Amino acid sequence: MAEITAAMVKELRERTGAGMMDCKKALMATGGDMEKAIDYLREKGLAQAAKKAGRLATEGVVDAYIHGGGRIGVLVEVNCETDFVAKTDEFRLFVRDIAMQIAAARPEYIKREDVPEHVIAREKEILAAQAANEGKPEKVIEKIVQGRLEKFFKEVCLLEQPFIKNPDITVQQLLTEKIARLGENIVIRRFARFELGEGLAKPQGD
Incomplete structure (x- = not known):
């Protein structure tokens, strides 16, 4: 088995955002294979997220995002379990990323069950x-x-769209990773997207 060095642990932490001890355990469990260690951490995160999925999430943030000099606007509500997590920079950045996703990718529903x-x-x-x-x-x-x-x-479903900042993962996978990292259930509850002039009849030229 390859020696697990501090540099390897640091690299895995930078690539996944997982804690140092979790990164070391993942590398030890996979014989120092970086890609397998990433998969190991992702699977662990999925398992942790599945356990938290049924928990009540009544705190959170309503965020507004305006794009294109006021041509597109998004309002989104994302819930978590505690006010403490709601106030963290990581949670707020996640909410902002979701608002940007909605502005750019124009989803109509959150999940396929909503269609x-x-x-x-x-x-x-x-x-x-x-x-x-x-x-x-x-x-x-x-x-x-x-x-x-x-x-x-x-x-048309937000959770199934490729994430605009990393198209290798879906918004659902991003959400699952955040649940695992922040240790609370997180729910994208609702959103509204407005685009200037949307639905209005355009004036006809001469």
Whole structure:
């Protein structure tokens, strides 16, 4: 087994944000393999987050983010369990990142369970018609629709979108990591996104 050096522990800490002792344990458990140690910490974080998911989160922050010189505005409420965590820089930075995500990626819902049944049914109809127009065989259309529906959820559901600051992870994975790091359940409760002139009829030229 490779010797676990202080430099390795420091690198793992910088890459994951986990505590020094957790980083050392992860490296020892994976024989000094940096990538496996990252996976080890992520899995541990997922397990910790799953345990906390059912806990009541009634504290938190409502944040406002204005972008593009006042052309786009976002209001978002993110809850945690205690006022102590709500006041930490890390939690507030996370909330700001979520507001920026909403401004940039235009989600319509927080999670796929929030998407109304009639919206899903309409999307399936459109996708099936598209596949038929492309000349796809009847027997594979349903499979194609399911695949494209997954893409639809990734576009319109905040938690399934790639995180704008690190597209290798989803917003859900970012949320899970924050729950593990801050030690409390965190819930993105609701948001509103406003874009200047959205929904207004544009004046027609001569």
